[in-house]
Amino acid sequence: MNNLETFKKRFAKHVKDLQNQITAAMQEIDGDLKLREDSWTRKDFVGNPGGGGITKAFTGGVFENAGVNTSEVFGKIDPEFAARLQGKSDELWATGISLILHPVNPKIPTVHANFRMIQQGAKHWFGGGMDLTPFFPIEEDFIYFHQVLKEACDPYDCYEWMKKECDQYFVNHHRDGEMRGIGGIFYDHQNSGNLEEDFEKYVNISNHFIKSYFPIVKKRLSEKWTADDEQFQLWRRGRYVEFNLLHDRGTLFGLKTKGRVDSILISLPARCRFEYGFQAPAGSPYQKMMEYYWPQDWINK
């Protein structure tokens, strides 16, 4: 087995390990958590076997709905779609973990993360990121999240640009540039030429996910919320749906590569709402929260 094949195997194992660790962290917090696990296989674009994945779908008392999915897919992809990707070739291999947790309590932010390794023809690269979508203006939690990401990135001096990429990615462009949340880090097409170093870096960054999020959940777990808090949360979840279906490249990638639809759209919240012309009332915490959905410096607050 050549070097690339070895690291592909190791990354595929890493994302499965991470899937199990995150599941364990969720189970520790949520006593009512129900897990439905589905293993699936797919055919590729021309009908040959094309890999598959493990979908873990959760509903619970803390996490209203959540998905923690891994997959390893390979084979032929639609040539027209292939031409728009980095490697151009219609021969693809990809492994990754993609997760989204939608808590019941509006004081606990929704979180999303994705860590992937892709080979397309002669090219390979790493991509991923994690970002937070809060619904209540608890600034210390937002700063904490970004501090952990900075800590993850500091050995590689990459927080600044990855944070900027994230600010530019999770944007509802049809909403004048409003972000879906408060960002985090995002990176794609990463290949330094040193596979071993790259592997170590992106594994290490992904290993900071649990620390970045679960302490916030524990801290806010027993906080009460009002009906108004929930209405604002559901309305912002509507904006989350807008982003995921109108703009998210990950969702498009999944649907275009004939991924499993229910596993891709597991990212959508169990409940959400849409309201014509909704405005957060002046002086409300929601008006304050609206100011956070724009790029800002979380480290030097």
Next chain:
Amino acid sequence: MNNLETFKKRFAKHVKDLQNQITAAMQEIDGDLKLREDSWTRKDFVGNPGGGGITKAFTGGVFENAGVNTSEVFGKIDPEFAARLQGKSDELWATGISLILHPVNPKIPTVHANFRMIQQGAKHWFGGGMDLTPFFPIEEDFIYFHQVLKEACDPYDCYEWMKKECDQYFVNHHRDGEMRGIGGIFYDHQNSGNLEEDFEKYVNISNHFIKSYFPIVKKRLSEKWTADDEQFQLWRRGRYVEFNLLHDRGTLFGLKTKGRVDSILISLPARCRFEYGFQAPAGSPYQKMMEYYWPQDWINK
């Protein structure tokens, strides 16, 4: 004023008249209906005045949320987007009515209609349609809806192809071809060369909307529903959101031509839900309903 300009004016007036008639029909049925009316103006792609519209946003006791919008927009559009439209030119004029009514009661179907006249450079055409999205298997209502559409189309012998276009348009392609509802009629790029005849035809078809839908609302108004009925309705509304944000050309057209975002996304339901791997229970009315979301002959049932 040349002939085309005269008919443009007349069609713009027609859609506003229809907007008022539909509003009156809603008010007659729904005693708790609240109307918020917003007149808006826009700038075109290069910053010149570009027309505007009248958005009527409703919330009520029968209609949970609804939008009945008209607009008349003109000016320069993004050249890249222009090249993908029928007329190629980056000079556009368009007027139309677009409406969507989401009733509270799951026994009453959601309805959508759109009637428009467009001029792009040297070309002009009519487009539009109406389609029904029921949540409970009351076959007689579905047949009634299609019978009225056939009656509207019979003078022009166009029901068959317009019904087929509709079956092919309101489809969640990522869901193996499942439709969002039970269809109706749909047509685009219609120009026979005889402007006067075309005008008469598309005005006449649009004038059948009220008869196609409101008698169904009245008939089902006082029917009771269960929590399960509502859960199925909310879940199907989720599929409605998937279609509108992933596939609907009207939504894309609106966002690409710098339309008013809240007026475009008024089509989304106030509440909806998403559930991983949801299956209608065997033998339930919902399982029966699922069979209706595929093309079928409604006239010769």
